Amino acid sequence: MNAMSNVNDKIFTVCMLVLFLLIVWGMFLCVLYLASVFVIPLGAPSREPLLLSIYRIGATFLILTVWVIVWHRLATFWLYRVLRRDKGHGGSKGNDSSS
Amino acid sequence: MNDNMSTILLLLTSFILSAILSYVLMPLVKSLARKVNLFGIDVHKSWRPLVPKIGGLSVFIGVTTSVMITSFLFNMVDNRVLAFIISTGLAAIVGLWEDFRELNPILKPVLLALAGLPIVFMGAYYPYPNLPFVGKRMLTILYPILVPIAFTIVTNAINSMDVLNGSMTFTSIVATSTIFLINLMKYNVLPAYLCISLLGSLAVFAYYNKYPAKFFPGNVGSLYVGACLISIAIIGSVEIALLIAILPQITNEFHIIYSMRGFRSAKNLLERPVFVENGMLSANPSKKAPLTLVRMLTSRCSLSENEAVKMLVIISTISAALALITEFFFIK
Numbered sequence: 001m002n003a004m005s006n007v008n009d010k011i012f013t014v015c016m017l018v019l020f021l022l023i024v025w026g027m028f029l030c031v032l033y034l035a036s037v038f039v040i041p042l043g044a045p046s047r048e049p050l051l052l053s054i055y056r057i058g059a060t061f062l063i064l065t066v067w068v069i070v071w072h073r074l075a076t077f078w079l080y081r082v083l084r085r086d087k088g089h090g091g092s093k094g095n096d097s098s099s
Numbered sequence: 100m101n102d103n104m105s106t107i108l109l110l111l112t113s114f115i116l117s118a119i120l121s122y123v124l125m126p127l128v129k130s131l132a133r134k135v136n137l138f139g140i141d142v143h144k145s146w147r148p149l150v151p152k153i154g155g156l157s158v159f160i161g162v163t164t165s166v167m168i169t170s171f172l173f174n175m176v177d178n179r180v181l182a183f184i185i186s187t188g189l190a191a192i193v194g195l196w197e198d199f200r201e202l203n204p205i206l207k208p209v210l211l212a213l214a215g216l217p218i219v220f221m222g223a224y225y226p227y228p229n230l231p232f233v234g235k236r237m238l239t240i241l242y243p244i245l246v247p248i249a250f251t252i253v254t255n256a257i258n259s260m261d262v263l264n265g266s267m268t269f270t271s272i273v274a275t276s277t278i279f280l281i282n283l284m285k286y287n288v289l290p291a292y293l294c295i296s297l298l299g300s301l302a303v304f305a306y307y308n309k310y311p312a313k314f315f316p317g318n319v320g321s322l323y324v325g326a327c328l329i330s331i332a333i334i335g336s337v338e339i340a341l342l343i344a345i346l347p348q349i350t351n352e353f354h355i356i357y358s359m360r361g362f363r364s365a366k367n368l369l370e371r372p373v374f375v376e377n378g379m380l381s382a383n384p385s386k387k388a389p390l391t392l393v394r395m396l397t398s399r400c401s402l403s404e405n406e407a408v409k410m411l412v413i414i415s416t417i418s419a420a421l422a423l424i425t426e427f428f429f430i431k
Contacts, residue, residue: 033232075350076390
């Protein structure tokens with residue numbers, strides 16, 4: 001019974017991480033689309049006012065900053081609310097770096 | 100000999116040659132590690148074995164020598180091949196330096212960015228990336244600035260995945276195979292040939308790095324593999340596909356940096372992301388611990404090292420599928 005629940009937990013973890021990956025992928029495509037619409041002029045370069053250039057770069061930085069914050073918040077939510085199930089643990093301290 | 104036959108021969112020769120060279124180099128790397136005392140403790144085993152930690156040197160020398168020989172034999176020598184050899188070589192040197200002596204966490208990304216400069220100065224890039232939904236965009240000014248940044252991101256992302264036996268090697272094999280497949284389907288012979296050289300070496304190294312590891316890739320291995328991947332993606336104009344194929348690695352790196360509030364040495368961590376007990380990994384429940392992919396994997400149930408690596412490979416394979424979908428369905 002315990003082994004069965006362990007297998008279910010592993011399957012659940014992989015499925016939830018794949019779902020997380022799908023959301024991150026979708027977000028990445030959206031950010032790329034928004035950045036390419038706002039910041040990169042289509043076709044040959046044309047002289048544009050300085051203010052417009054500043055606006056383009058500012059808009060991209062804003063998009064990237066929002067994305068970074070949302071991405072991290074989502075990961076934190078996923079770890080503490082979706083994946084984790086409260087359980088006690090002990091054990092010797094190690095690290096996850098093998099080299 | 101027609102073009103197709105010549106391409107198949109080139110791919111086969113470079114795969115076999117890099118695999119053989121890496122295999123032959125393994126004992127030499129082991130004796131070098133013994134001479135300079137470069138061993139790492141495998142902290143996830145109860146018996147805590149000492150493992151040579153510059154195994155990646157065989158991948159670096161194997162791929163570089165194979166590319167030098169085959170590019171000369173098959174008349175493939177051009178500025179892109181030379182830029183690939185120099186840029187990836189510089190990244191390997193940075194990695195080797197860190198294996199000997201820990202680098203300042205701010206200096207390391209700067210040096211890795213500099214490693215990308217030969218690609219820029221030798222003109223081994225095409226500044227018209229094909230973006231999803233919108234097609235080709237002209238980035239003649241921005242692209243050369245993005246190359247060093249991309250070098251730092253990708254090399255560190257691959258490096259951040261080197262946490263368990265085989266985790267960096269197997270996930271990199273998945274990403275390299277994806278980039279190889281995309282280049283082959285687009286008939287980009289040069290990037291496909293560079294990919295297959297890397298695959299040959301990685302296939303041999305995977306045998307030595309799989310659980311229980313006889314060699315660690317070290318920083319020299321992981322930074323070299325990361326540099327190879329980003330160089331090939333730039334040369335083959337498949338940058339977006341690569342970024343998606345290594346999304347798990349980038350996610351891992353990004354959340355470590357974000358939760359540590361900047362570039363810091365892993366040795367200065369107050370809390371470790373995972374605990375190890377009797378060979379089983381379980382997530383550290385503390386909110387102060389860095390958010391890593393392995394911590395996410397082990398947050399619900401404890402996993403053996405082998406199981407965690409298998410899960411990472413599954414997630415990398417899904418990411419590879421997303422990269423293929425993006426390249427062939429969303430990029431015009």
